[in-house]
Amino acid sequence: MRVLAKSSCLGRLLLAAVSLTVSSLALADGHGHSHPHAHGQANAEVSLQGKVLKVEIRGAMDNFLSFEHAPKTDAQHAQLTALQDQLKDAAWLVVPAAQAQCKVTSVKAESALFDLSKPVKGHADLDVDIAFECANPSALTSLRFSSLDKGRRMKKLMVAYVGPSGQKAVTLTQAKPVLELK
Numbered sequence: 662m663r664v665l666a667k668s669s670c671l672g673r674l675l676l677a678a679v680s681l682t683v684s685s686l687a688l689a690d691g692h693g694h695s696h697p698h699a700h701g702q703a704n705a706e707v708s709l710q711g712k713v714l715k716v717e718i719r720g721a722m723d724n725f726l727s728f729e730h731a732p733k734t735d736a737q738h739a740q741l742t743a744l745q746d747q748l749k750d751a752a753w754l755v756v757p758a759a760q761a762q763c764k765v766t767s768v769k770a771e772s773a774l775f776d777l778s779k780p781v782k783g784h785a786d787l788d789v790d791i792a793f794e795c796a797n798p799s800a801l802t803s804l805r806f807s808s809l810d811k812g813r814r815m816k817k818l819m820v821a822y823v824g825p826s827g828q829k830a831v832t833l834t835q836a837k838p839v840l841e842l843k
């Protein structure tokens with residue numbers, strides 16, 4: 662009996678150790694891309710490879726909505742639906758220089774607020790992945806981040822770019838919403 666009790670005690674200790682490891686892994690993982698959750702600012706990664714231009718914008722939902730929890734009122738539900746509609750149009754977030762002739766090939770937006778079947782924990786984020794195919798990529802001299810348009814909640818966007826002209830990191834603002842590439 663004593664031996665059994667000992668081993669089950671050890672078992673419980675082992676289980677506790679295992680579940681601790683699992684929960685700290687889950688915490689570290691987050692939603693896959695680590696960035697600080699900050700209001701009024703977001704991060705963007707831009708890459709141009711051949712004709713494919715990719716723009717990923719990630720940040721606090723506060724950049725796009727006046728709330729970050731599951732919607733509670735009809736007005737909040739309406740705001741969330743309106744945002745999901747706006748996110749279908751890449752130009753609402755980013756506009757590549759016209760002469761590069763970039764056409765949107767996909768727009769994917771993810772947020773805990775877009776799947777209300779699960780409880781929303783803490784402040785929600787928004788991740789948007791946009792892909793373009795540019796007929797004339799060498800003419801891609803700039804990208805305007807319309808996500809920084811006047812009156813929007815996003816005030817600052819930290820942009821990291823990688824493409825044929827090299828790499829650069831720039832902080833854009835509502836006063837300077839254009840990423841210059843040439």
Ligand SMILES: [Zn+2]
Binds near residue numbers: 700723729784
């Ligand atoms: Zn927040």
